[in-house]
């Protein structure tokens with residue numbers, strides 16, 4: 001059912017019916033043992049959210065983009081430690097008028113959040129506080145991993161947001177910082193790392209939760225902790 005609205009790097013229109021079928025499809029997928037991680041990408045308009053998600057899911061930089069209306073879905077199936085996982089990326093609208101009716105859907109059952117700013121535009125960095133507030137206002141659990149991404153690093157001469165300032169901000173909010181470029185093909189590995197890092201963390205976290213739930217049901221006698229939920233050992237970053 002998700003096929004009409006999900007695509008590998010394709011821009012697809014979203015509708016309330018489409019969102020409902022996506023949520024239904026997510027639960028059906030559990031029966032075929034493919035886990036889906038919903039990752040939302042948030043930030044000011046024009047910071048490059050669409051281009052970053054395109055780079056990760058499709059491996060290319062789009063020639064031309066238009067302002068996202070509502071949300072565009074992209075997905076990529078990745079393999080982590082032998083398990084196939086669907087990373088479902090929600091490319092959200094940065095413009096208030098194109099996002100207001102969708103905000104509740106963005107945050108519902110979200111597994112991870114990517115906050116994006118443009119390294120050449122200081123206001124996109126200062127506005128991060130507002131985006132974090134919005135996220136917190138939707139009762140996103142503290143365990144949901146969040147990362148900070150400074151995009152457009154290829155525009156070296158125009159950088160306005162120094163790395164040390166961004167790092168301080170990321171530390172203060174308990175996030176990892178990635179500085180990258182959706183445009184520069186040499187950075188594609190770095191873009192991949194953003195999403196893979198989150199997927200690895202989620203896999204580690206959810207394995208623990210799963211085992212914990214099984215233990216409570218008496219299915220597992222002994223709870224083992226081979227690695228911490230936030231362990232970096234299985235994380236490509």
Ligand SMILES: Nc1nc2c(ncn2[C@@H]2O[C@H](COP(=O)(O)OP(=O)(O)OP(=O)(O)O)[C@@H](O)[C@H]2O)c(=O)[nH]1
Nearest residue numbers: 045046047048049050051065068094152181182183
């Ligand atoms: N130089 C450079 N330009 C970029 C990069 N990423 C995106 N852009 C350009 O920035 C503009 C906006 O990119 P989008 O990906 O559409 O921005 P967005 O954040 O999705 O915008 P909204 O949909 O309005 O929220 C486009 O002209 C892109 O070509 C980058 O890494 N480097």
